[in-house]
Amino acid sequence: MSRETVGMIFEAAVKVFAERGFDRAKMDDIAREAGVAKGTIYYHFTSKDELFTALMNHGLQKMKEYVRRRMDEVKQPTLKLRGLLEAEVSYLFQHGTFAKLLLAEVWSSNERQYEFRAHIHELESIIREVLEVGIQEGDFREINATETSIAIFGAMSVTVLQEVFRDIHLSGEELANTRTTPVVDMLEMLLHQGILKN
Amino acid sequence: MSRETVGMIFEAAVKVFAERGFDRAKMDDIAREAGVAKGTIYYHFTSKDELFTALMNHGLQKMKEYVRRRMDEVKQPTLKLRGLLEAEVSYLFQHGTFAKLLLAEVWSSNERQYEFRAHIHELESIIREVLEVGIQEGDFREINATETSIAIFGAMSVTVLQEVFRDIHLSGEELANTRTTPVVDMLEMLLHQGILKN
Amino acid sequence: MSRETVGMIFEAAVKVFAERGFDRAKMDDIAREAGVAKGTIYYHFTSKDELFTALMNHGLQKMKEYVRRRMDEVKQPTLKLRGLLEAEVSYLFQHGTFAKLLLAEVWSSNERQYEFRAHIHELESIIREVLEVGIQEGDFREINATETSIAIFGAMSVTVLQEVFRDIHLSGEELANTRTTPVVDMLEMLLHQGILKN
Amino acid sequence: MSRETVGMIFEAAVKVFAERGFDRAKMDDIAREAGVAKGTIYYHFTSKDELFTALMNHGLQKMKEYVRRRMDEVKQPTLKLRGLLEAEVSYLFQHGTFAKLLLAEVWSSNERQYEFRAHIHELESIIREVLEVGIQEGDFREINATETSIAIFGAMSVTVLQEVFRDIHLSGEELANTRTTPVVDMLEMLLHQGILKN
DNA sequence: TATGAATGAGTTTTCATTCAT
DNA sequence: GATGAATGAAAACTCATTCAT
Numbered sequence: 001m002s003r004e005t006v007g008m009i010f011e012a013a014v015k016v017f018a019e020r021g022f023d024r025a026k027m028d029d030i031a032r033e034a035g036v037a038k039g040t041i042y043y044h045f046t047s048k049d050e051l052f053t054a055l056m057n058h059g060l061q062k063m064k065e066y067v068r069r070r071m072d073e074v075k076q077p078t079l080k081l082r083g084l085l086e087a088e089v090s091y092l093f094q095h096g097t098f099a100k101l102l103l104a105e106v107w108s109s110n111e112r113q114y115e116f117r118a119h120i121h122e123l124e125s126i127i128r129e130v131l132e133v134g135i136q137e138g139d140f141r142e143i144n145a146t147e148t149s150i151a152i153f154g155a156m157s158v159t160v161l162q163e164v165f166r167d168i169h170l171s172g173e174e175l176a177n178t179r180t181t182p183v184v185d186m187l188e189m190l191l192h193q194g195i196l197k198n
Numbered sequence: 199m200s201r202e203t204v205g206m207i208f209e210a211a212v213k214v215f216a217e218r219g220f221d222r223a224k225m226d227d228i229a230r231e232a233g234v235a236k237g238t239i240y241y242h243f244t245s246k247d248e249l250f251t252a253l254m255n256h257g258l259q260k261m262k263e264y265v266r267r268r269m270d271e272v273k274q275p276t277l278k279l280r281g282l283l284e285a286e287v288s289y290l291f292q293h294g295t296f297a298k299l300l301l302a303e304v305w306s307s308n309e310r311q312y313e314f315r316a317h318i319h320e321l322e323s324i325i326r327e328v329l330e331v332g333i334q335e336g337d338f339r340e341i342n343a344t345e346t347s348i349a350i351f352g353a354m355s356v357t358v359l360q361e362v363f364r365d366i367h368l369s370g371e372e373l374a375n376t377r378t379t380p381v382v383d384m385l386e387m388l389l390h391q392g393i394l395k396n
Numbered sequence: 397m398s399r400e401t402v403g404m405i406f407e408a409a410v411k412v413f414a415e416r417g418f419d420r421a422k423m424d425d426i427a428r429e430a431g432v433a434k435g436t437i438y439y440h441f442t443s444k445d446e447l448f449t450a451l452m453n454h455g456l457q458k459m460k461e462y463v464r465r466r467m468d469e470v471k472q473p474t475l476k477l478r479g480l481l482e483a484e485v486s487y488l489f490q491h492g493t494f495a496k497l498l499l500a501e502v503w504s505s506n507e508r509q510y511e512f513r514a515h516i517h518e519l520e521s522i523i524r525e526v527l528e529v530g531i532q533e534g535d536f537r538e539i540n541a542t543e544t545s546i547a548i549f550g551a552m553s554v555t556v557l558q559e560v561f562r563d564i565h566l567s568g569e570e571l572a573n574t575r576t577t578p579v580v581d582m583l584e585m586l587l588h589q590g591i592l593k594n
Numbered sequence: 595m596s597r598e599t600v601g602m603i604f605e606a607a608v609k610v611f612a613e614r615g616f617d618r619a620k621m622d623d624i625a626r627e628a629g630v631a632k633g634t635i636y637y638h639f640t641s642k643d644e645l646f647t648a649l650m651n652h653g654l655q656k657m658k659e660y661v662r663r664r665m666d667e668v669k670q671p672t673l674k675l676r677g678l679l680e681a682e683v684s685y686l687f688q689h690g691t692f693a694k695l696l697l698a699e700v701w702s703s704n705e706r707q708y709e710f711r712a713h714i715h716e717l718e719s720i721i722r723e724v725l726e727v728g729i730q731e732g733d734f735r736e737i738n739a740t741e742t743s744i745a746i747f748g749a750m751s752v753t754v755l756q757e758v759f760r761d762i763h764l765s766g767e768e769l770a771n772t773r774t775t776p777v778v779d780m781l782e783m784l785l786h787q788g789i790l791k792n
Numbered sequence: 793t794a795t796g797a798a799t800g801a802g803t804t805t806t807c808a809t810t811c812a813t
Numbered sequence: 814g815a816t817g818a819a820t821g822a823a824a825a826c827t828c829a830t831t832c833a834t
Binding site (some may be wrong): 424434435443444463 | 806807808809810811
């Protein structure tokens with residue numbers, strides 16, 4: 001049963017944390033949502049903080065795996081960048097609650113943040129690696145790969161979040177299906193060629 | 199004394215809210231920081247929420263004014279975009295605490311968020327307007343101005359935030375002086391010409 | 397101006413105290429209602445408690461005077477009791493807010509209560525005196541005047557209060573004009589002849 | 595333990611509320627008196643208001659049951675009225691704290707009051723029913739049963755309260771044993787035959 | 793493993809009172 | 814006499830965490 005119980009707590013926690021943010025989320029609500037007693041959560045996690053961290057680590061791990069897997073299918077840098085964007089955008093659309101949590105809590109100031117930002121850095125690193133290879137192979141300009149990767153991550157994540165909030169009634173599945181391509185098209189156009197006419 | 203008292207509370211509140219985030223900020227700390235009694239805050243603001251909202255509205259108003267003022271100095275769209283970025287980046291560097299608050303709390307889910315996002319939309323609109331003029335005048339490609347402005351806002355703000363966190367020991371003044379130009383250069387290069395080699 | 401200011405505070409205080417009860421009444425509300433600054437109340441009364449006590453003493457004094465005056469017009473004990481009831485009922489109807497205050501706060505437990513109950517005793521004494529004269533003059537039975545006067549006061553005041561609450565939309569004037577006679581008739585019938593058929 | 599804990603909170607609450615009145619009663623005191631932590635009260639009752647309402651509803655329910663039970667033992671209207679008075683007087687003497695609360699808070703103005711007065715009306719209704727039967731069976735005069743029942747309730751309750759306050763050092767048990775009969779005698783004499791000599 | 797009643801430190805908010813002008 | 818900004822003690826309420834069952 002353990003696996004199942006932990007799973008239900010996880011699901012409930014993502015939902016409640018995303019709805020309310022870390023501080024306004026109550027262990028009571030998570031317990032109710034998960035259909036277990038409050039004590040049960042504490043049997044599996046030592047604290048609210050630990051639960052949250054476990055949650056985010058799990059989510060980020062999954063996201064990184066998903067992105068890496070999808071990217072390994074493509075080789076050419078230009079296409080690789082598109083594949084990467086497609087993977088991240090689609091993942092965040094599918095897990096909108098997780099996306100909210102990600103952006104809302106990275107900037108919140110406390111101990112947790114360090115661990116968090118490390119994870120974000122990893123996501124940025126994936127972008128950076130693609131950029132570096134592209135530069136080396138002569139596909140991309142001699143840009144600052146680190147800074148540019150951060151900017152790209154910002155452009156991508158904020159765009160996704162805006163859409164998630166705008167179409168709050170759509171399911172993650174629907175959002176991912178209908179909005180991924182337009183968003184990635186926009187980003188690709190912007191990133192590849194810039195906005196200048198020639 | 200009223201003006202002065204409210205001013206001190208404002209300053210103290212920005213600081214404490216930025217250090218801890220809305221939920222972890224204590225009215226006690228704000229009062230101590232402002233050098234007034236806790237009751238005094240409640241004499242001027244009906245609640246913690248009202249104080250926070252007043253604060254953010256004030257900050258966003260100031261930011262918008264600053265940006266608009268700096269932009270009116272430039273006419274040509276290409277240069278105008280640079281002026282805009284320079285203004286926003288420099289403002290956020292100078293008011294790093296406000297910047298943190300801005301990004302951390304927009305995505306946090308509660309009643310406040312709506313008012314907030316409306317302000318963010320205004321900031322995005324400033325970018326959008328520049329894009330639209332640029333498109334009309336033939337300087338920019340036929341891009342989707344709305345979506346692109348969001349992406350640009352994301353790229354800009356996330357980049358600034360990362361730097362603020364990285365160089366946490368630098369004052370806003372120092373950050374603005376040393377980092378504005380490199381960051382704007384990077385963004386301009388990215389946005390103008392994209393990353394493709396030719 | 398002093399007389400006027402104190403008068404306005406008095407009026408406002410009766411209203412607010414009656415609406416909310418002593419503890420829930422705020423000095424702020426009284427000040428606003430009176431159209432003066434909060435400090436002004438403290439210039440004239442040393443404390444909320446003193447204001448309240450002054451108020452009640454004043455009200456009870458007025459009531460006693462009113463009752464005694466109306467009663468001196470009648471001589472015969474039987475008619476005197478009716479006159480007394482008429483006076484009290486009519487006064488309480490006209491000053492419904494005061495009546496509420498009277499009954500609600502006599503039983504509230506704190507230091508004030510002693511002074512209060514002393515006043516109530518005086519009101520009961522007026523009844524008792526009438527009963528005693530009536531007994532002596534052979535008009536009334538050999539009843540326990542003290543206890544009976546309390547019972548009569550209870551019957552009268554609770555009846556009035558019920559009507560005040562029931563017809564909450566009527567003005568004191570209207571209530572006094574339309575309800576005094578029926579209520580006094582009922583009480584007189586009850587007290588004079590009892591409910592037994594013969 | 596639940597039953598016991600709630601019971602202890604109830605007992606403590608009646609005591610503290612009666613000693614201080616609703617507004618001056620502190621949850622801290624109730625908790626101390628009950629020997630539980632403050633949070634425990636909030637685990638069982640959502641607010642001070644809810645605790646108070648639960649308390650009064652419980653008390654009034656008990657009182658009504660007690661009165662109805664004792665009255666069902668008597669059939670003849672004249673005796674029934676005495677039985678009713680005996681039951682109410684004796685109950686209020688035994689639960690003097692509850693009696694104080696009852697009279698002090700019915701007239702205090704807030705949301706609670708409506709629920710309260712509804713209960714009081716029920717107590718008055720019990721009296722009214724007895725009067726109506728008595729009138730129908732020819733034992734009582736053709737009085738207005740509704741208004742008279744209110745007056746009787748007022749006479750009875752105010753009399754009891756006065757005694758409770760006068761002999762503040764006596765236990766409820768002692769008061770009920772020694773004072774019930776004299777008080778009921780007085781009331782019965784007054785109500786049955788009135789005060790006129792013939 | 794799972795439960796949920798109990799805890800108490802921590803927080804927001806209220807409001808009578810003061811006092812410099 | 815009158816003002817109203819400032820105060821701070823007091824109170825209600827919250828909620829992560831514990832622990833006996």
